[in-house]
Amino acid sequence: MAVGDILLCAVFAGTLPVGQLLFKWAAMSRDPDRPAVGLAMLTNPRLILAGAWYGFTALFWFFVLTRVAFNRAYPFAILGSALVPVLAHLVFKEPLTRAMLAGYALVFAGLALVVGI
Numbered sequence: 862m863a864v865g866d867i868l869l870c871a872v873f874a875g876t877l878p879v880g881q882l883l884f885k886w887a888a889m890s891r892d893p894d895r896p897a898v899g900l901a902m903l904t905n906p907r908l909i910l911a912g913a914w915y916g917f918t919a920l921f922w923f924f925v926l927t928r929v930a931f932n933r934a935y936p937f938a939i940l941g942s943a944l945v946p947v948l949a950h951l952v953f954k955e956p957l958t959r960a961m962l963a964g965y966a967l968v969f970a971g972l973a974l975v976v977g978i
Contacts, residue, residue, distance in 0.1 A: 862976050866929045870937035873925050876918045877941030878948045883911035885953060936975045943968040 862870075887907035903909075925934050943965045950957035 862929075862933055866933070867976060869925055870929060870934050871940075873918075873921055873934070874937040874941035874944070876914075876921060877938065878944040880911060880914045880918055881945045882948055882952055883907065883914050885949065887911050889953075933975070936972045939968060940972050 887905055887910070890905065890907050922938075946955070946957060946961060947965060949955040
C-alpha cells in the first residue's frame, strides 16, 4: 500500500472513534427526567454534533473508497472500532482489561499483516 493511502485510511480510522465518543458524550448529557427518544433527541446539541460527525465520516469513507481498494481500506475501519474502548478508557475512565488490550494488539498485528508493514 502506498504511504498516502495508508495515511488516508489511518485518518479515516481516527474519525470512527471520535464519532463514538461524541455519542457517549451526548448520552451522558441527557436529562434523566426526560425520555431518551423523540424531541429530547432532536434537541440534544451533543447528539446533533455526533450525527453531523457521522455524516462527515460517511462522506470521508466514500472519498477513501474512490482512492483505495475496499479490501485494503476496510481493515482500517476495524482498527477504528478497536480504538473506541481504548479512547473510552482515556476519556471516560471506563475499564480496560489486559484481555482487551491483548485483543487490540491482535487487531493491530492483523492490520500490519494486511497492509504489509
